[in-house]
Amino acid sequence: MNLEAVNPEGARNGRLLIVEDDEGLAQLITRKLTRQGFLVDSVPNATAALEATTSIDFDLLLLDYQLPDMTGEDLIDRLQGRGHTAPFIVITGHGDEQIAVEIMKQGARDYLVKDYSFLDRLPTAVQQTCRQIETERLLRETEVRLQRSEKNAQALLDATAEVAMLIDRRGTILATNAVLADRLGKATADLVGAHVFDLLAEASAAALRHHVEQATRTRSMVCFEHSEAGRSLATSVFPVLDGSGEVDGVAVYSQDVTEQRKLADQLQQAQKMEAIGQLAGGIAHDFNNILQIILGRSALMAESLGSEGKLAEDLGEIHSSAERAAVLTRQLLVLSRRQLLQPQDVDLNRILEGLMNMIGSVVGETIRLEVFAGDGLRTVRADPGQIEQVLLNLCINARDAMPSGGRLTLETKNVILDEDYCAVHEGVHPGPYVQLTVSDSGVGMSQEVLEHIFEPFFTTKELGGGTGLGLATVYGIAKQHKGSIRVYSELGHGTLFTLLLPVAEPSGRAVVSAAAGDSVAQPPRGGTETLLLAEDDDGVRRLALCALQLNGYRVLEAANGDDALRILAENSDISLAVLDVVLPGLAGPELRESLLRVKPGLPMVFTTGYSARMDHVAFVIEKGHRVIQKPYSPAELARGVRAALDEEPSQLTN
């Protein structure tokens, strides 16, 4: 047996094993093939062949058909039985057709008869077989590579959350992914070969066809957005070029951007409301002081004129018009979120309960009122008056939407907002909320109306029917309470408003509200105490001075915080200070503290109009002081002052 490499260089054409018992012939063959560049081993019998093939991987076996220990046929069977796959050529002494057929059936690559030209034909036969083997190997490799690249391409298509597909110029799908298959309710494999324009809804197919043509014509990427079944889809079409630079198809990626668009719209809406709010707040600020003076002066005049006569009547008109203007201004302040909140621990169910009678009479008999008050409703921190306002505004709108009767449903419950919800809804954060829904079976709203309902002065009601401030106010209140208000409506079917307010741990702190316990109808009781009055607007200050003096008080005026502090230090008989929350110079919490240092326990009443920084005003409520909102009437001021003077000092938090 010769398993040594005869010519190491010979390995370049492959390694062969000759199984031949005729030693002379084996040597001749070895020499011939070695010269051809093969690395040749030879063994004299089948047993040795079986042994050699266990340790060496031969590229080709040359088998003599007649071996001393077994036939070539048996050797092949044994080799194949062991899973041996190397190709082989059979050499036989007879030119027997039958044997040839059998041998080829067993998988021989070729069959050579040992005749006079055998040695001449052998190299060509071996080379041909080797080439064939090499070609087959390359083919297999290519196939594997092709399969792998197909798998990679599919993996790339499948790895995106978008619809991805490759189509030819006529729209035949060459490849696509599960996203499209899922959307169409088919298997990915069934889509390949199908015509994409036949699969899509008519409008989508037309849009895609148009943009595929455009991408093909311009040889550049084209993006477009359209909606299908209420979803917004953003699609990009990329031309795919063949080897010669011609467009032979397009790659299409399409993404569902409904949630992103919704969020962007919500953000835009919030920004719009913010801008409108600022504008409204600014107007309200200037109007407040003007109305304050008109209202106050006309009230004072009315007192001296009495109620009889033409002058008194005219004055009454002026006064009631100014009051209407004041109501509007207040509403502007609410919707612009410049209203001073008086937050308390609030149980929404209790507010509902308290308002039931009123809502009942507002909506009338033709509307069936249903209330589902959630169990164990959690506490929110809210200004009860404002929440009542929200409820009333929503109920009145519902009533107006059901002119010939219907159903109005109010429902409260605890909800938890998760990350997913908050990711697509502007203005809320994950956590517990209390939800109030107000739904009606009324006329509903069109998309165009829905887009504007929260804007101030937007109304579809006839002239004089509505101011269009109802929902703008609701929006402002929801926002100021760090909550949100949403609407869902279908034309002809009804509307559902959802108010969400963040849950707050009960603080247990009692809040002294501005008018708590005061009887508004009663004329105010006056007094003879000395008061400090700090107000920077001259007109308003003169009015307040007048109102307080008329009630018997002695009043010392200051136009700013520093003056107020000085006057307090110089006058030990001051019993109470009336302070505007926003003053030039020393003001707000600092002024309050400075005054208290000069005169500990000094009662204070704060007046407030619009403030760009409502957080600067919050301390007034926190410390439990009385607040009188501008525009106020002389009587309101006098009542507030009296009540504060009569209050137990311990009610204040220092």
Ligand SMILES: Nc1ncnc2c1ncn2[C@@H]1O[C@H](COP(=O)(O)OP(=O)(O)OP(=O)(O)O)[C@@H](O)[C@H]1O
């Ligand atoms: N429940 C509802 N059903 C149908 N449409 C509604 C409903 N609520 C509000 N709208 C529509 O929204 C518009 C704005 O409502 P909003 O409450 O802000 O103003 P208004 O009711 O018209 O006037 P105001 O409330 O100031 O008296 C209404 O004119 C109406 O077209």
Ligand SMILES: [Mg+2]
């Ligand atoms: Mg309304």
